[in-house]
Structure formats: structure tokens, C-alpha cells
Amino acid sequence: MDFSAVTIEILVALLGLVLLVTGLLLPPDHKKANGYIAVVGLLGILAFSLSGDAGRSGTFLYGLYTLDSLSKYFKEIFMIAAILVILMSLSYTKRFREGKGEYFSILLFALLGMMVMVSSNDFITLYIGLELMTISFVILTAFDRSSLKSSEAGVKYVLLSAMSSAVLLYGLSIFYGLSGTTEYAGFITCLQSGGLGPALILAIVMVLAGFGFKISAVPFHMWSPDIYEGAPTPITAFLATGSKAAGFAVLIRLLLQVLPSQHVNFSGIIIMLAVLTIIVGNLIAIPQKNIKRMLAFSSIAHAGYILLGLVAFTGMGVGAMLYYIFIYIFANAGAFASVTALSNITGSDEIEDFGGMWKRSPLVTAVLMISLLSMAGIPPAAGFVGKFYLFASIIKEGYVWLALVAIGMSVVSLYYYVMVIRVMLTGQVKSDEPVTVPASLKTVMVVSSAATIFLGVYAGPLTSWTSSVASMFVK
Amino acid sequence: MITLQHYLILAAALFCIGLFGAVTKKNAIAVFMGIELMLNSVNINLVAFNRFLAPAKLTGHVFAIFIMVVAAAEVAVGLALIISIYRHRKSTAVDDLNLLKW
Numbered sequence: 038m039d040f041s042a043v044t045i046e047i048l049v050a051l052l053g054l055v056l057l058v059t060g061l062l063l064p065p066d067h068k069k070a071n072g073y074i075a076v077v078g079l080l081g082i083l084a085f086s087l088s089g090d091a092g093r094s095g096t097f098l099y100g101l102y103t104l105d106s107l108s109k110y111f112k113e114i115f116m117i118a119a120i121l122v123i124l125m126s127l128s129y130t131k132r133f134r135e136g137k138g139e140y141f142s143i144l145l146f147a148l149l150g151m152m153v154m155v156s157s158n159d160f161i162t163l164y165i166g167l168e169l170m171t172i173s174f175v176i177l178t179a180f181d182r183s184s185l186k187s188s189e190a191g192v193k194y195v196l197l198s199a200m201s202s203a204v205l206l207y208g209l210s211i212f213y214g215l216s217g218t219t220e221y222a223g224f225i226t227c228l229q230s231g232g233l234g235p236a237l238i239l240a241i242v243m244v245l246a247g248f249g250f251k252i253s254a255v256p257f258h259m260w261s262p263d264i265y266e267g268a269p270t271p272i273t274a275f276l277a278t279g280s281k282a283a284g285f286a287v288l289i290r291l292l293l294q295v296l297p298s299q300h301v302n303f304s305g306i307i308i309m310l311a312v313l314t315i316i317v318g319n320l321i322a323i324p325q326k327n328i329k330r331m332l333a334f335s336s337i338a339h340a341g342y343i344l345l346g347l348v349a350f351t352g353m354g355v356g357a358m359l360y361y362i363f364i365y366i367f368a369n370a371g372a373f374a375s376v377t378a379l380s381n382i383t384g385s386d387e388i389e390d391f392g393g394m395w396k397r398s399p400l401v402t403a404v405l406m407i408s409l410l411s412m413a414g415i416p417p418a419a420g421f422v423g424k425f426y427l428f429a430s431i432i433k434e435g436y437v438w439l440a441l442v443a444i445g446m447s448v449v450s451l452y453y454y455v456m457v458i459r460v461m462l463t464g465q466v467k468s469d470e471p472v473t474v475p476a477s478l479k480t481v482m483v484v485s486s487a488a489t490i491f492l493g494v495y496a497g498p499l500t501s502w503t504s505s506v507a508s509m510f511v512k
Numbered sequence: 513m514i515t516l517q518h519y520l521i522l523a524a525a526l527f528c529i530g531l532f533g534a535v536t537k538k539n540a541i542a543v544f545m546g547i548e549l550m551l552n553s554v555n556i557n558l559v560a561f562n563r564f565l566a567p568a569k570l571t572g573h574v575f576a577i578f579i580m581v582v583a584a585a586e587v588a589v590g591l592a593l594i595i596s597i598y599r600h601r602k603s604t605a606v607d608d609l610n611l612l613k614w
Contacts, residue, residue: 161571172582172586175593182596185611186612189611190612192590195593196544199544199547200531203527206579207557209575210554211557213571214557217566217569218566219571263612267611267612
């Protein structure tokens with residue numbers, strides 16, 4: 038058996054287990070060191086993965102597991118997101134009464150679940166990866182046991198995600214019944230023989246509902262504002278970036294690699310999901326008072342934009358999705374790091390508490406401004422380039438009206454992003470206490486806003502990377 | 513003679529009952545029981561498909577066992593959370609989970 042295809046996963050699992058042990062061994066006041074071990078370890082694994090020694094492609098366990106350029110790209114994205122989230126968590130974990138050591142270990146297992154999801158080549162493996170990620174996220178969401186909001190968010194997340202995975206599983210069981218196999222390869226062969234009828238469409242709808250929940254597409258989005266608000270802020274950032282990217286990775290693989298022969302049957306559903314998600318996400322973000330909730334609705338809207346790449350259903354569309362997910366991670370990391378910096382001082386996430394922020398901390402103001410402008414799609418931030426690619430890919434396929442809707446709602450989104458910036462610059466100053474930002478948080482903020490600006494000005498290397506990954510989907 | 517159709521109808525009915533229970537029940541533990549019904553209907557589906565369509569390989573059985581294991585893990589986490597909520601609120605009703613809204 039060729040283990041080189043799973044080297045990265047083995048290393049992440051080992052790191053998670055090591056952290057579990059060191060978390061117990063470290064003295065109570067120094068549990069934070071666990072976070073540094075996690076960051077250093079993950080940076081090493083990321084460098085190993087980028088250096089290409091981890092194998093370019095291959096399969097494992099009789100084809101149940103596959104390493105290709107798509108899964109490699111997403112694994113590297115997940116690792117970057119995890120590193121940023123761990124750095125954000127370092128100053129946040131002091132709020133937890135207990136389990137400071139285990140926190141980082143569970144975070145790594147969530148990362149492992151995402152990696153298994155994108156690499157799975159079989160429905161059973163896919164489900165195991167999905168649940169490894171989800172259950173880890175439930176624990177992390179409810180981690181702040183001193184906060185009733187956090188426990189409540191955890192209960193809501195576990196109930197709703199269990200329900201969504203039951204729906205997903207029913208769809209998968211129909212897939213199995215139609216083809217007699219759970220492997221993608223065997224299933225594709227079975228689909229080519231054709232004539233599977235309404236049962237297949239029912240199954241596709243159920244699977245789309247299951248993953249629509251993960252990417253928080255409207256109408257499966259109701260969980261995300263509550264969970265985003267209640268969860269510890271770094272975990273919210275990880276949910277908005279990692280978990281969502283994993284959902285999109287699986288959707289890309291399922292729709293473009295496994296089910297492309299059924300495109301005519303599900304293209305209408307994808308268009309409807311994308312339109313609803315963009316419109317509802319942007320409109321409900323406007324009246325929000327809590328910044329985490331506002332960012333939750335904005336992340337719903339972004340899921341809608343990313344879905345446009347699936348509407349296009351071309352290599353170019355996938356390339357645009359990959360690019361957008363990459364820059365979206367940095368924009369979100371910057372925004373949530375700023376929110377963490379403020380709530381470390383005030384303990385509150387209300388937008389009005391950002392009043393006069395530029396006097397208290399120019400850094401927080403600048404980073405939040407860059408991140409929000411990138412999300413709104415204002416050049417030179419990277420969000421502009423990302424949106425440009427996405428909209429261009431659907432216009433090329435003839436969906437001009439859809440691009441107009443998306444551009445229009447993008448203008449609407451500018452309103453609620455600029456509202457936050459306005460409060461920061463001109464709002465009532467709540468307190469003169471300066472906001473001191475810990476070094477780890479500063480690193481996240483500087484790295485993510487530098488990446489946002491850099492990728493917006495000089496997008497070439499990343500786009501050539503994404504288009505080479507997406508070239509496997511050219512029709 | 514019990515055919516595949518009988519099992520599938522049973523599973524579909526069970527799934528709908530579970531979904532109904534999960535959506536309408538007020539108690540978080542009852543919601544969990546509804547979800548368990550949904551998951552078990554999937555298991556019936558898988559085992560029946562395996563028995564009638566591809567009896568040579570045990571893929572369906574393996575899938576069903578994985579679902580049981582994962583569901584047990586999910587319920588363990590869920591019940592722990594419900595207990596931690598109950599300690600604060602003295603209630604397991606989902607209507608009382610009202611700190612986070614709009």
C-alpha cells in the first residue's frame with residue numbers, strides 16, 4: 038500500500054495526538070505553549086506539502102482515497118486557515134476555564150476531517166471526514182463554558198448538523214442503491230449506463246441540501262448567524278473559512294467529477310441556490326448590530342458568489358472559485374482577528390463599540406478596513422479580482438442577468454461594510470482605553486491584510502496556480 | 513414474500529416520522545430521538561440494498577456500521593451539551609435556547 042498519498046494526513050493526526058499529550062503535561066499556566074507547538078508543526082507540514090515531497094498524486098486503500106492537485110490545493114488552504122486561527126486563539130484561550138490544552142488538539146482534528154473530505158474518493162470516507170470535522174467543530178463552538186451563548190450555539194449546531202447529515206446520508210444511500218457501490222469510480226461507470234430516473238434526482242437534491250448546509254447556502258443558512266455569534270471568535274473564523282471551503286471542495290468534486298453527466302438536472306437548483314444566497318445574505322446583513330452576526334450574513338452572501346463558479350460549470354469557473362476561496366480566507370482572518378482584538382478588551386462584539394476605534398488602535402482600524410473593502414470588492418484589495426473572475430466566468434457562459442444580480446447585490450454589500458468603517462472613523466468614542474494587540478494577533482492581522490493587498494495588486498502567480506488546478510475540469 | 517420495496521417504504525416512512533419528530537418536538541432530547549430515527553432509516557436502506565442488490569460485497573453493512581458509530585459519537589457530544597445547558601437553565605426545551613436570535 039502506498040502511504041505517500043496520506044503523508045500529510047498522518048502528520049496532522051500525529052500532531053493532534055502529540056498536542057493531546059503535551060496539553061496534559063504542560064503546567065496549567067503554560068497551556069498556551071501548546072498553541073505554539075501546533076503553529077510550528079503546521080508550518081512544517083505546510084512547507085513539506087508545498088515543497089512537493091508529499092507526492093503529486095496517487096491513491097490509497099484501493100482507490101478509496103485520492104491525492105490530486107485539487108485536494109492538495111485545498112489541503113494547503115486549510116492548513117493556512119488553521120495556522121491563522123491558532124494564532125488568533127493564543128490570546129483568546131485565556132477566557133476558557135478549562136481545556137486550554139485540548140483546544141488546539143481538537144482544532145487539528147477538525148482540520149484532519151476537512152482533509153479527509155477533500156481527498157475522499159468514496160461515499161463512506163466522505164461521510165467519516167465530514168463528521169470528524171463537524172463533531173470537532175461542535176466541541177469547539179461550545180468550548181467557552183463560562184458563556185451561555187457558546188453552549189447554546191453548540192446545542193443548535195449539533196442538532197441542525199445531525200439533521201442535515203441525516204438528509205445527506207439518505208441521499209448517499211440512494212446513490213448506493215442505484216449503483217451497488219460507494220466508490221466514485223464505480224458510481225461514475227454506473228451513471229454512464231444512464232436511465233436512473235427520478236430516484237437519482239431525489240438523491241442529488243438531498244446531497245445538495247446536505248452540503249448546502251455546510252456552505253450555509255440559503256435556504257439552509259439559518260444555523261450560521263447563531264453559531265457564528267455564539268462561538269469563540271477564532272472558531273467563528275475557522276467555520277467561515279475552513280468548514281465552508283471544505284464544503285465547496287466536496288461540491289466541486291461531486292458535481293464536476295462524479296455527476297457531470299447529470300448537469301442538466303441540477304443546474305437549475307444551483308442557480309436558484311446562488312441567487313437566493315446572494316440576495317438574502319446581503320439584505321439581512323444590513324440591519325445587524327453585532328459584528329460577528331454581520332460577518333455571518335456576509336459570509337452567507339460570499340457563499341453565493343462562490344456558488345457562481347458552479348453555475349458556470351467550467352474550468353474557468355472552478356479556477357475563479359479556488360482563487361476566491363483563497364483570498365476570502367485572508368479577508369475573513371483579518372476581520373475576525375480585529376474583532377478578537379477588540380473583544381479581548383471590551384468583551385463585546387457590538388458594532389457601536391468600534392466607535393472612534395482609529396484613535397484607540399490605528400492597526401485594528403486599518404486591518405478591518407482592508408478586510409471589509411476586500412469583501413466588498415473594492416480595488417486594489419484582492420476581493421475585486423476574485424469577483425471579477427467569478428462574474429467573468431458566468432458571463433462567458435451566457436448568464437448575464439445573474440452577473441447583474443450579483444454585481445447589484447455587491448453594491449448593496451458595500452453599504453453595510455462601509456457602515457462599520459464609518460463607525461470606526463466618526464462614531465462616538467466609548468472609552469479612551471487604548472486597545473493593545475498581542476503579538477500573535479498582530480501577526481495574523483499584518484499577514485492577512487498584506488496578503489489581501491498583495492494578491493489584489495499582483496494576482497498572477499495565484500491565478501496561474503488555480504487555473505492549473507482547475508485545468509483538470511476543462512470540458 | 514418481503515421484497516426490497518417493502519424495506520424501502522419502511523425506511524422512507526421512518527425517515528419522514530423522524531423528520532417530523534425532529535422538527536416539531538420541543539424537547540432537545542426528543543429532537544435527538546427524531547434524528548436517530550432518520551439515521552436508522554438510512555441504515556435500513558443500506559442493509560436492504562446490500563441484501564437484495566449486491567449481496568456479494570458487504571459495502572452497505574460497513575456503511576451502516578460506520579453510521580451507527582458516528583451517530584453514537586454525535587449523540588455523546590450532543591447530550592453533554594444539553595446537560596451543560598440544563599445546569600444553567602434547568603430546562604432542556606429548545607424554545608428556551610433564545611439568547612441568540614435576529
